[in-house]
Amino acid sequence: MVPTLAHFLLQINPHLLKICYNIYMSVFTPIGILLFGSLIVAFSGLTSGIFLILYHSLLGRMSRRRASDFAMFFIFGVETTLTLLLLSVYTIFNVSLGFINFYNSNIFTWILTGLLVFFGILYGTIYFRPSRGTKLFISRPIAHRYHVKADAVKSRSDAFMLGLSALLPDLLFTTPILIISVLTVAHLGSTPPARAGLLIIFVLISILPLLLLHLCFNSGRNLADLLRFRFKNKAFFRFLVTLFYFLVALLIILRNIL
Amino acid sequence: MKTHFPTKKTSSRSKNPLSPKSPSSYTFDPIALKKSLTRDARALGIPMGSAEVFIDHTIKEVVKSLKSKSTPTESEVNRALIREMKKYSPDFVFYLQHRDQII
Numbered sequence: 418m419v420p421t422l423a424h425f426l427l428q429i430n431p432h433l434l435k436i437c438y439n440i441y442m443s444v445f446t447p448i449g450i451l452l453f454g455s456l457i458v459a460f461s462g463l464t465s466g467i468f469l470i471l472y473h474s475l476l477g478r479m480s481r482r483r484a485s486d487f488a489m490f491f492i493f494g495v496e497t498t499l500t501l502l503l504l505s506v507y508t509i510f511n512v513s514l515g516f517i518n519f520y521n522s523n524i525f526t527w528i529l530t531g532l533l534v535f536f537g538i539l540y541g542t543i544y545f546r547p548s549r550g551t552k553l554f555i556s557r558p559i560a561h562r563y564h565v566k567a568d569a570v571k572s573r574s575d576a577f578m579l580g581l582s583a584l585l586p587d588l589l590f591t592t593p594i595l596i597i598s599v600l601t602v603a604h605l606g607s608t609p610p611a612r613a614g615l616l617i618i619f620v621l622i623s624i625l626p627l628l629l630l631h632l633c634f635n636s637g638r639n640l641a642d643l644l645r646f647r648f649k650n651k652a653f654f655r656f657l658v659t660l661f662y663f664l665v666a667l668l669i670i671l672r673n674i675l
Numbered sequence: 676m677k678t679h680f681p682t683k684k685t686s687s688r689s690k691n692p693l694s695p696k697s698p699s700s701y702t703f704d705p706i707a708l709k710k711s712l713t714r715d716a717r718a719l720g721i722p723m724g725s726a727e728v729f730i731d732h733t734i735k736e737v738v739k740s741l742k743s744k745s746t747p748t749e750s751e752v753n754r755a756l757i758r759e760m761k762k763y764s765p766d767f768v769f770y771l772q773h774r775d776q777i778i
Binding site: 462463466470475550555563640641645648 | 715719765767770775777
């Protein structure tokens with residue numbers, strides 16, 4: 418299919434193939450990196466786990482409407498943390514290192530690729546504990562603390578603060594993804610508004626599972642249903658996120674070598 | 676002549692910092708348990724009328740089954756709860772079995 422298309426383009430105009438190739442490399446590969454990066458952040462199980470605990474606790478104490486309101490503030494908290502982290506990485510790279518040279522450097526590419534493969538394997542092996550259920554890599558006192566904090570949420574600000582802290586343990590796995598995403602945004606967006614738009618899309622894709630869970634709770638699903646779904650598909654999600662790590666690494670290699 | 680002996684202040688909070696952390700204590704309290712189960716039932720969307728009836732039945736049975744133990748542990752209480760709750764609500768049983776395995 419691809420050689421036929423290439424021959425066809427060559428017959429029409431020899432330059433057309435080169436133009437298409439350039440468009441593919443400069444647009445579609447970075448978009449792929451951004452998409453898979455945001456999906457990695459989205460499918461990391463910690464924020465959705467804390468969200469489930471919070472929503473269950475809220476529904477037990479207050480009306481569905483109020484619980485939904487508080488849950489939205491939790492999502493705002495997660496969104497705020499992610500935006501602040503992305504902006505911090507953006508500022509660090511923009512001020513101290515400079516985007517373009519850094520992104521085009523071969524050594525940096527190989528370091529990033531190696532890190533991504535390493536974190537992909539790490540995610541596949543240690544993110545979920547080898548037990549029934551979806552126990553994660555965080556220590557038991559921290560997990561207990563999240564349970565206690567979720568039970569203690571009494572106001573929107575509490576829910577927001579819990580959202581702010583929910584993403585932080587995941588940074589162990591998502592830091593390289595955040596760095597790559599920011600570099601890709603800087604490469605893809607030529608103007609600051611375009612970059613801001615891409616960052617907003619990244620954040621929105623990253624919080625999509627939380628919004629879907631929110632919809633599920635609002636439509637009457639209970640925690641037991643969602644837990645069953647989560648437990649049943651644990652291996653699939655683990656495989657998916659590991660695959661996304663490898664795909665991002667592959668796209669970076671493709672962009673820099675081909 | 677008065678002699679002053681140094682008195683050592685002892686408080687319940689002064690602990691050896693090197694001693695291992697004491698395990699958290701658990702005391703079986705049927706009233707608190709009922710409150711917590713009612714909250715969970717509400718969150719799981721079980722109608723409150725029937726939930727209160729079967730929670731009362733369950734707690735009675737749990738208390739009866741744990742009578743022989745002077746200080747029942749948390750896991751013993753959980754096991755008894757799950758065993759009794761199986762008669763009433765599969766969702767509740769699933770939640771009780773997995774509530775500590777979410778994150």
